[in-house]
Amino acid sequence: MKRRDFFKKGSKAAIAAGILPLASSSCASQKSITNTTSKDKWNHLGKGKIGVSNRKKEIDFEVVIIGGGAAGICAAVASARNGAKTVLIQDRPVLGGNASSEMRVHLNGVNNIKGKAERETGIIEELLLLNRFENEQESFSVFDHVMYDFVIREPNLTLMVNTQAVEAIMDGTVIKSAKCWQATTETLYTINGKVFIDCSGDGLLAATAGAEYRTGREGKQEFNENFAPEKADGWQMGATLLMSSKDMGKPMHYSPPSYAIKYTHEGAHKRRKFAGFQDGIWWIEVGSNDDIIADAEINRHKLMGYLHGVWDYIKNSGNFPEAENLALDWVGSLPSRRESRRFIGDYVVSEKDMTQHKNFYDAVAFGGWSLDEHNPGGIENISEPPSYFHYHFKSIYQFPFRSLYSKNISNLMFAGRNVSQTHIALSSSRIMATCALQGQAVGTAATLCVQHATTPKDIGTKYINQLQEQLLRDDAFIPNKVANDNADLAKQASTLFADSTSSGNILNLTNGISRDINGEINHWQSKNTSAEIQLEWDTPLNISKIELKCDTNLSRNIMMRKDSRNDALYGNSIPKEMLKTLSIQGRVNGKWIDLGGINQNKTRLIKFSFDTQKVTAIKINLKETYGAKKIKLFEVRCYA
Template structure:
């Protein structure tokens, strides 16, 4: 057995685990990411192919898309994978992790055992199926990003499966009595137009469905489908009976396709199945318990938490019990939340296992709140919050719960890395730009230059929070500092249009809402000058390469002003900058 030692061990390579591992490693923490599949991304990988949903709810909530590392990954994919091919997205994720300094990736590596000393995890044992190597991976801190809460369960962490009663947390959307029911698993498919008629021969083992049976389940888009082909969570357990459910889901997928092809007028004569998944996407199983349990009330009332570190906004999307088997009920009810709501840090660590962080869909929340927090965009920003917290905990030699005393610093670090936290603004004392006088040679009304230092790096409701000017005049913005200072880093937050989707998808209606390539609102080329006594002492010509967060490192240059000149965009007539930071 190969024995390894890390500061931070992340188990589970979905979007939450990926963002957590990258965040910690970038801060110098020796990190391991252990994933039992050949590709990263979990439900967003080529094995399952679910689009990454979040607080924007498919563009229905403006300026709500998640940023940070998730935005970085998705923008990289937009640049490199304009046709949104899923196996290429796999490679983008792999590259981000594999080539990240301080991060070791273990693919095809299944955790088999958890070694504990009382209420602390000491190590995990894992088998790498492709190499037949066994590992004993020790760590100071661990993150359960497995989705099913496997690490926590094996370590003895408190967890919950099923629905609480409405009286437990005062939730109107909860059932009268508690029960063990969860949401089920789904299997996806993709179809393509062949340009000529294509027959479909139904396998003998596929189910048969009528239009009457499918009357409550929209199947008008025949290019891909369908999240509502969902089984498990009622009489069948989504974990222990996962293999049986996969088999039944295959019967359902091919049965639905047979109905589309051979069961009426669906316009599918020239369509054929291009891909059918064999790994079901899971929604719900264990929820690990932290020092706080997020509830329906928090989602509806946007509770203000002093320890807020992430946010959600997807509706409380509560699927019908038994899923596809319940033909007499709609597959889900969309219970809208009140805009963005905060997720507190206390939901992101175990209440009884002292060195265990919680991530992904297994964070501490009720079944009703979980129906909103479970989506991958929310899971990703939670992951980045955990990874950043882990780096701070390692530096201070603290357990996760003890980091509450430093939560304001955690919030500021997350904002610096372009994570949004509702009602939290930039107060970083190290940011010279906060002391600057900001002017510009031009601006659009309502988008004044001084807004680049107002502490908020996105549009919120009616407040633009940005400087914007016509690009044709190559506009310039100047930040004049109160005195000469050594400038080592300049950070710009650009406009990547957070009201538009940029997620990979197999669904044609989702893809049709997107434009190929980087968002046109992004600056493409720009210049940064460091000035001293009115003279340029450092000139930097830069390209954004399709990214929203720009970090420039001029060395240590004494200056008393920073000038930014916008040269071109990816198509917009306006140049936009949300934030400028100077360190």
């Protein structure tokens, strides 16, 4: 494969000084990130001549999560909500990773199975729903702030932005601390923790810990993968730089900058199309056959040149008259990376695990985006298609917990594109909402590690059912796994009935399956715009929590798109099916008392907590949706 060299004069030497070494011993000697105050000549006019205050700090947490993309956000929120003292460390000023305003990639997930979505639920859906409430204008910059609010409102969760974890401090095979450099405050933090989760994508912390990893493409024979190359090689899918344009209502001139790389489209493959170019072109992409992390700044510069070269072609070649009034209104400067390190767990997920829908006893997440092998050379190999194939799944596949923790570092887990999988498997599971499901799984597992004073490996062997049950309770979905929480008192109700039914069965609310799937109905739906559901017990029992799962139309995606698409597969508003207003009552000593109410519900998983009441019945008054004429529920749970 031919790669052109646009750097003739020492560009590699120019960036080498900015690369941190990966070996733990080397990182320990990095003087550039430690504070030396003996030569500081600060003259504080308010206090007199003083030295710089101590900017080395040490903080203790139970769970330490590196990387604030979709996976890291969901891991951190899951960990905090389940009771662990948690910190989320993000090296950028904003959260969201590739979905942030810095990169603006659609937060895709399963997206489309058999012409219908099988959308993710749980924490990632809660975040996307909140964005529909708080960001009706669909601004990526506002989405940054929605994500920020979503994280910092959690009482057990501390957020540290502009902070990079640069070194793992080890005690044998256990990570004791993460050395972190916060650039904005010139502070070197030592973050102590019991469990560490690397959701950063590139996985610098995990690499400095000595966690085993690989890069590149496996050969066909290693995992018997149909879509793998014949022999292993070093190629990794490239990073992309996006842009967006605006119709100015008049002809707009464009002159490319000095670093633009001339683009002609001559000899380009017919599948390199320009549809939707107004919102960016994903195949402006550069990969690597070697160290894609070390090449990051070289590739960033190339991508900026290619982006402007392609836009120059669109504006000035005469082939796109529809672009006459368009002008760039945003240009990315931070490429969106698809692939680098893949850390090795107790199981390596491969192509056939997905295509043959392997049933894992330790399944904790799912995916369904197509296997999507990009052209390794990206835009530097325009004679070949930008993506070689899409293997479209007919149903979703499982992802096992054994692929989400390190095989050789005992308290380290992963979520995102750096998990234990082959290159071909990565081509599907790298999608952000799939990574988010992995994040919720490991964040929940981390709290179990703390509670049981054990390792992720032990969670996978001794406590896997507890992990799966908690994920299902928290509205994650695990294919082929039916919830059976012994603490759920709704399952003990002697009678469960509704005042009307138009579809489904009221008993579906306790059948352990919280969505309609594979053509099977698992819901109850009323006949009217309001309804009542009642649970009865033969003897009084104590209840302090009631949890419901309502309808948010999982056949329609709700992630924000640059084109604000609104059709059968994508919705750009609050799902009209979602329950808006409801209240609950309990029968105590023969009389109904109010236990709680919500006037503007914003989540699929609806929770009520109240002082413990000894009841013989619970009545759920469903009053209003966001526009649907009937009310649909999938689950009711009650807890002491």
